[in-house]
Each structure stands twice: as structure tokens, then as C-alpha cells.
Amino acid sequence: MITGTFLDEISHDIPSANWGRLEWAKDFESMASAGIDTVILIRAGYRDRCAFHSDVLRKRHGYLIVQDDLVELFLDLAQTHGMTFWFGTYDSGEHWVRGEHQAEIDVNLAFTEEFAQRYGDHPALGGWYISHEIDAFDDGVMRVYESLARHLKGLRDLPILISPYPRGAKQFDRPFTLEEHSQHWSRIFERIEGLVDVVAFQDGQVLYSELPDYLATNADLSRRHGITSWSNVESFDRDVHLKFPPIAWPKLRYKIEAARAAQVDKLITFEYSHFMSPNSMFPSAAGLHRMYMEWKRGEERRG
Structure with missing residues (x-):
């Protein structure tokens, strides 16, 4: 089953849910009930946005856009629900796409050091995620x-x-x-x-x-x-013109079963809160959640 999910509130291609502490707490409860034991912050910062008040990034962007300290919130909620939190690095959206790889490295060295000084001893921290996708x-x-x-x-x-x-x-x-x-x-x-x-x-x-x-x-x-x-296992649909809605349940099930057949060690998704949660801003995500949970319970009964 899917036992891990990315957390995406620093995005460039899906909309913000505009959740605060109460909404995130409710969704972590939902994740736990669905069997999620691993949460991965897809990126702690992107361009001029950040998931915590970073002094390193504020030197780059004096108008740094920060909603809240989501990093601390996610770490605490993960600990509450017995989950492992993986910290995602910074994506400048600039340096590495222009071939300025050392500049991308340098800002991330300082940024991750800042994170480690603030949160590195948190008991829920269990992994690192390098957010640069190739x-x-x-x-x-x-x-x-x-x-x-x-x-x-x-x-x-x-x-x-x-x-x-x-x-x-x-x-x-x-x-x-x-x-x-x-x-x-x-x-x-x-x-x-x-x-x-x-x-x-x-x-x-x-x-x-x-x-x-x-x-x-x-x-x-x-x-x-x-x-x-x-x-x-992506829980959004790339096959429709709207960018991006929750995926149709038969497609998600097909991908889960294909990954099982390949004997991968774990299934994670991008991403539960937007596309699979009963609390999602997309109404159809609640239907996907219901059908997935019904199937999950049936699979567990069959052993």
C-alpha cells in the first residue's frame, strides 16, 4: 500500500490549499489512518518562497514569502503520529537550470546548515530529500x-x-x-x-x-x-487538460499493482493532501480516498 507522501506547500504547478495549523493537524490524522508512516517535504524553499523564516534565503530575497513555520509544524505533527519526516532542500529555480551548479550547491550548503542548527535534533527527522529532479x-x-x-x-x-x-x-x-x-x-x-x-x-x-x-x-x-x-505513485492525473486533478481510481490501482509486481520496497505518492485526502480542496479527492481505503481494507482482509 501507499505508506509515504510528499508534502507540498512550496509549489510551482499546483495551487496552495491555504491551510493553517488546524487543517494540517486534521490532515495528518487522515494520513495516519490511511497507513502513512513517512512524510517528505518536497522542497523547503523555491525561488522567493520558504517553509520557515530563513535568514539565508532572506539575504537572497529581501521580500521572502513565508506563510508560517511549516517545517516545525510538520516535524511536530509527524512526531505526534509516529511518522518519519524527510527534509527537502532548496530549489533556486534559477542557478541549476542555467548551468550555475556551484551557485546552487553554495546556497543549499548554507540553507541546510541553517535548518540543521534549528531543527536537526528533532526526533521525527529521519531523512533528507534532494529536491532537484532529473x-x-x-x-x-x-x-x-x-x-x-x-x-x-x-x-x-x-x-x-x-x-x-x-x-x-x-x-x-x-x-x-x-x-x-x-x-x-x-x-x-x-x-x-x-x-x-x-x-x-x-x-x-x-x-x-x-x-x-x-x-x-x-x-x-x-x-x-x-x-x-x-x-x-503519482495520485494526480497527467492525462487530462486541466493541470492537475486527482487521478481516476482505476489508474491509481493499476500503478500500485504494477509497482508491487516490480517488487519495489515502498510506495509513496505525490501527493496525499491535494489529491487523495478527504480534506482536499478537490472534491474528487474524497472519492479517490474512499475507493482506495475500501480496496485497502479488502486487500488487508485477504492477507
Whole structure:
């Protein structure tokens, strides 16, 4: 079943739920009842927005936009519900996309150090998430991964997660073949082996007919390099023109069952609160939650 979820309130492609402490507390209760034991902050900052009052980012953006200290709130709620919290790094939205990889590294070294000084001893903190997503080998981003991974392990020796994506037909006019995908990710894993502990490939970019082969390939490649294989079972729908609604239940079930068949170690989703929660701003998410929970209970009865 899905036992982990990203938390996304610093987004650039889905709307804010405009939740405060009461709404988040209610949703963490819902996550716990659904079997979620792992929560991953997808990014603690993006461009001029941040999930806590960061002095490091305020030097970059004097008008830094901060709703609340969501990091402290998420850590405390995770502890209350016996969940593990993974901290997501900063995405400048600028440096690394322009090839200025050292600048991206430098701001993240300072930003994650600031986080560690404030929250690094919190008992719910159980992992790091490097938020820079890629689909192909890129030497500059490899240097970002390598530098940040070593730095994060030095701050607190916890597992490190990435959640990349295949260059699939749903997102690219010239998608990779499975062989090309395999070649790129063999090179990537050779570089990050021993630094990154967990990979959770996004599953929404490839055609449903291709997904089982990609899942099997991803699991095999990661294990060959000693990296734990999860699957990021996207709970939003890439197949409709609206960007992005909750996914249709039959599609979500298909992806869960395909990931099971590939024998990945854990299923996480992007992301429960927007697309699967009964508290979501999208009414259809409540229906998805109901159908998922009914199926989950049936699966658990069957053992």
C-alpha cells in the first residue's frame, strides 16, 4: 500500500490549499489512518518562497514569502503520529537550470546548515530529500547530488532520497526508449552509489503499457548499485487538460499493482493532501480516498 507522501506547500504547478495549523493537524490524522508512516517535504524553499523564516534565503530575497513555520509544524505533527519526516532542500529555480551548479550547491550548503542548527535534533527527522529532479545524466547535477549528499550526511547521518522521472511520452515530444533510459540511469547510479540511499522514480510520465517494464528496470538498476527502490505513485492525473486533478481510481490501482509486481520496497505518492485526502480542496479527492481505503481494507482482509 501507499505508506509515504510528499508534502507540498512550496509549489510551482499546483495551487496552495491555504491551510493553517488546524487543517494540517486534521490532515495528518487522515494520513495516519490511511497507513502513512513517512512524510517528505518536497522542497523547503523555491525561488522567493520558504517553509520557515530563513535568514539565508532572506539575504537572497529581501521580500521572502513565508506563510508560517511549516517545517516545525510538520516535524511536530509527524512526531505526534509516529511518522518519519524527510527534509527537502532548496530549489533556486534559477542557478541549476542555467548551468550555475556551484551557485546552487553554495546556497543549499548554507540553507541546510541553517535548518540543521534549528531543527536537526528533532526526533521525527529521519531523512533528507534532494529536491532537484532529473530525467537524464547531467554532469552538473551529479556534482549537486554529490556535494549535497556529503554535506547532508555530515550534518546528520540519515538516508538520502531522490525522486527523478523518466523522459516519457506524456511529457516529451522526443521521449527516451527504455534502453536509453537504462543507459542514462546506469551512469547516474554509478556516480551516486554510496551517496544516495533511496530512489523513488515518478511513475506518471510513461504510457501505462510501458510502465511495468520501466518499474522493473528501475528496481533492477537501483538494486545493482545498492540503492533502495521505492516508487512515487503519482495520485494526480497527467492525462487530462486541466493541470492537475486527482487521478481516476482505476489508474491509481493499476500503478500500485504494477509497482508491487516490480517488487519495489515502498510506495509513496505525490501527493496525499491535494489529491487523495478527504480534506482536499478537490472534491474528487474524497472519492479517490474512499475507493482506495475500501480496496485497502479488502486487500488487508485477504492477507
